[in-house]
Amino acid sequence: MNAVELTDLTKHYGDFTLDRVSLTLPEGCVMGLVGENGAGKTTVIKLLLGMLKRDGGAVRVLGRDMDTDGRAVKEELGVVLDETGFPECVTARQAGRIMAAAYRNWDARAYDENLQKLSLPEDKPFKDFSRGMKMKLSLAVALSHNARLLVLDEALNGIDPVARDEILDIFMDYTRDEGHSILLSSHIVSDLEKVCDYIAFLHRGKLMLCDEKDALLEKYGLIHVSREQLAELDGAAVKGSKSSPYGVEAVVERSRVPAGMQISPVGLEELFVYMARGDR
């Protein structure tokens, strides 16, 4: 079963269109949604959760249609948004009480354990939490009602590297259960590289690629050539390039360049930066 299936997801704003985005996250896997600011990552997540009305396409989550079964599906979703959403006056203990009334499968013991694991004070008001603590509290809630899918929108942004590392460890623990999946959007590609099985790259509202992380790293490479050598290559092979007085650096599709050409491995961050820049 697929944890997420988006088919031709479309949303129009005045100056932005999310253009027929289709992607599939198999159950038990982690998918990173990456792209520059305004690429459409948050729009995809909000459409998936039904927080925005879509102009086209279909959304299935955990094998069910979000239009007809959205409420039941949300019982099995753990969501962490960029803005956490808790009233600033509530404490972690009170947040737990609210969530216990909201979720049928609320596990109070798991919540207490998560608070301890994440070193969160139970009786401190939310307004006195740092951004990292706020995110951790959202995560503690998301992990305390037997959710089968975690959806995280920019949840790691603005958090110090130590806290981020702790959170990534929690994600890895979570996905040890084969029925657990994660969809997370982030700018921090190095984090995604650590935990993701699949990567989806959005650019200006279009899905540029969506594939297994390892397959992407095998498929693409980095070359250092002269302008003349670059001009001789198949145009479709070059995904993005950067010129300097010393030549051109380009990300290419390995299978489309002549055999024998020296190709270095490319990191995900370089791949996305070059693809987003094109041939600028």
Added chain:
Amino acid sequence: MRALFLKDWYMARSYCRSYLFIVAVFAAVSFISSESLFFMAYPTIMFGILPVTLISYDERFHWPAYAGTLPLRRRDEVREKYLLSLLLIAVMGILMTALQAIAVLRSGSALAEGFVMMVVGMFVFSLIGPCVLLPLTYRFGSEKARVNFYILIVLVAVLIGTFSGMSTEAHFPFKTVYLVLLAAVIACMPLSYVISCRAYEKREW
């Protein structure tokens, strides 16, 4: 919906303490100057629109977006605010009625028809608040609806003043007017709820 009541309880406890001070002052004045509709109705009106204040806090803390990720229907959120409003009006209305009754009886008067009409008037003016403000707030958001809030407060104050003035005129049928107004506002409440639900369903976060 219990989750929403609980959240609002925590928020009201933290952010709306000043309401208790207002109630205390107005209750005291109402007790001293008995048969003043304004002093009797004001605390009930304020408590009736307390959910509107809570909506503005919700928006400030990005709660509506977060609530969209929880297994809650949007109409549950709207319904909770209406029920909370009605509950607060009922509790405060009963309290103010009891206080006023004690004040009237202490002054040696009887609880005559005038007193009953004052109670009816209090509920009429208290119900107008949520009936008008909740759909506006759900449609336009708390910031844009804030101006409506102040307009409504002024309007209700003017109405109460006008009715209080007219009630001194012997031929003014204020009993009929109050009962018609009460029937009208009760009839409008379901309509207000439906408009709020539709407006909130259309909002995107």
